[in-house]
Amino acid sequence: MVANRDKTRTSSVKALMRSPCSECGGSLRRKEITQEFENEGVRVRVSGIRAWVCSGCGEIYFAPGGAQRMADAVRSLFALARSEKQHKGTVVADLS
Numbered sequence: 113m114v115a116n117r118d119k120t121r122t123s124s125v126k127a128l129m130r131s132p133c134s135e136c137g138g139s140l141r142r143k144e145i146t147q148e149f150e151n152e153g154v155r156v157r158v159s160g161i162r163a164w165v166c167s168g169c170g171e172i173y174f175a176p177g178g179a180q181r182m183a184d185a186v187r188s189l190f191a192l193a194r195s196e197k198q199h200k201g202t203v204v205a206d207l208s
Protein backbone atom coordinates (compact mmCIF):
# COMPACT_ATOMS: atom_id res chain seq x y z
CA MET A 113 0.00 0.00 0.00
CA VAL A 114 2.69 2.49 1.00
CA ALA A 115 4.93 1.60 -1.95
CA ASN A 116 2.02 2.06 -4.36
CA ARG A 117 1.23 5.50 -3.00
CA ASP A 118 4.86 6.64 -3.40
CA LYS A 119 4.96 5.39 -6.95
CA THR A 120 1.82 7.30 -7.84
CA ARG A 121 3.17 10.50 -6.35
CA THR A 122 6.46 10.28 -8.24
CA SER A 123 4.81 9.79 -11.61
CA SER A 124 2.40 12.69 -11.08
CA VAL A 125 5.33 15.01 -10.30
CA LYS A 126 6.99 14.09 -13.59
CA ALA A 127 3.75 14.70 -15.43
CA LEU A 128 3.53 18.20 -13.96
CA MET A 129 7.04 19.16 -15.02
CA ARG A 130 6.78 17.88 -18.59
CA SER A 131 3.20 18.56 -19.53
CA PRO A 132 1.77 21.78 -20.86
CA CYS A 133 -1.12 23.42 -19.02
CA SER A 134 -3.95 20.96 -18.46
CA GLU A 135 -6.49 23.78 -18.85
CA CYS A 136 -5.49 25.21 -22.23
CA GLY A 137 -2.38 23.33 -23.40
CA GLY A 138 -0.18 26.42 -23.06
CA SER A 139 3.40 26.24 -21.89
CA LEU A 140 4.32 26.69 -18.24
CA ARG A 141 6.86 29.24 -17.10
CA ARG A 142 8.58 29.44 -13.76
CA LYS A 143 7.63 32.63 -11.96
CA GLU A 144 7.45 34.22 -8.57
CA ILE A 145 3.85 34.98 -7.73
CA THR A 146 1.88 36.81 -5.08
CA GLN A 147 -1.34 35.45 -3.65
CA GLU A 148 -3.82 36.92 -1.21
CA PHE A 149 -6.07 34.98 1.13
CA GLU A 150 -8.95 35.99 3.35
CA ASN A 151 -10.41 34.15 6.27
CA GLU A 152 -12.94 35.50 8.78
CA GLY A 153 -12.16 39.08 7.83
CA VAL A 154 -8.40 38.64 8.15
CA ARG A 155 -6.36 39.14 5.01
CA VAL A 156 -2.86 37.86 4.38
CA ARG A 157 -0.66 38.15 1.34
CA VAL A 158 2.25 35.88 0.46
CA SER A 159 4.70 37.02 -2.19
CA GLY A 160 7.82 35.52 -3.72
CA ILE A 161 6.26 32.07 -4.09
CA ARG A 162 7.93 30.12 -6.86
CA ALA A 163 5.42 28.36 -9.06
CA TRP A 164 4.75 27.42 -12.66
CA VAL A 165 2.37 29.76 -14.41
CA CYS A 166 0.70 29.03 -17.75
CA SER A 167 1.65 31.62 -20.36
CA GLY A 168 -1.74 31.09 -22.01
CA CYS A 169 -4.42 31.22 -19.30
CA GLY A 170 -2.46 32.10 -16.15
CA GLU A 171 -3.28 28.86 -14.32
CA ILE A 172 -0.86 28.35 -11.44
CA TYR A 173 0.93 25.06 -10.76
CA PHE A 174 3.13 24.44 -7.77
CA ALA A 175 6.36 22.50 -7.83
CA PRO A 176 6.46 19.44 -5.56
CA GLY A 177 6.04 20.60 -1.96
CA GLY A 178 5.30 24.17 -3.01
CA ALA A 179 1.59 24.06 -2.33
CA GLN A 180 2.21 22.55 1.11
CA ARG A 181 4.84 25.19 1.97
CA MET A 182 2.49 27.92 0.95
CA ALA A 183 -0.38 26.42 2.95
CA ASP A 184 1.91 26.33 5.99
CA ALA A 185 2.96 29.96 5.47
CA VAL A 186 -0.63 31.08 5.07
CA ARG A 187 -1.71 29.24 8.20
CA SER A 188 1.15 30.86 10.16
CA LEU A 189 0.20 34.29 8.87
CA PHE A 190 -3.42 33.86 9.90
CA ALA A 191 -2.29 32.75 13.36
CA LEU A 192 0.00 35.78 13.61
CA ALA A 193 -2.73 38.16 12.46
CA ARG A 194 -5.14 36.78 15.05
CA SER A 195 -2.64 36.86 17.91
CA GLU A 196 -1.74 40.46 17.08
CA LYS A 197 -5.42 41.30 16.61
CA GLN A 198 -4.59 42.69 13.20
CA HIS A 199 -8.08 42.26 11.92
CA LYS A 200 -7.78 45.37 9.83
CA GLY A 201 -5.29 45.58 7.03
CA THR A 202 -3.25 42.83 5.49
CA VAL A 203 -0.42 40.76 6.92
CA VAL A 204 2.25 40.29 4.26
CA ALA A 205 5.01 37.72 4.02
CA ASP A 206 7.72 37.64 1.39
CA LEU A 207 9.04 34.13 0.81
CA SER A 208 11.54 35.05 -1.91
Ligand SMILES: [Zn+2]
Binds near residue numbers: 135137169
Ligand atom coordinates in the same frame (compact mmCIF):
# COMPACT_ATOMS: atom_id res chain seq x y z
ZN1 LIG B 1 -3.28 27.39 -19.56
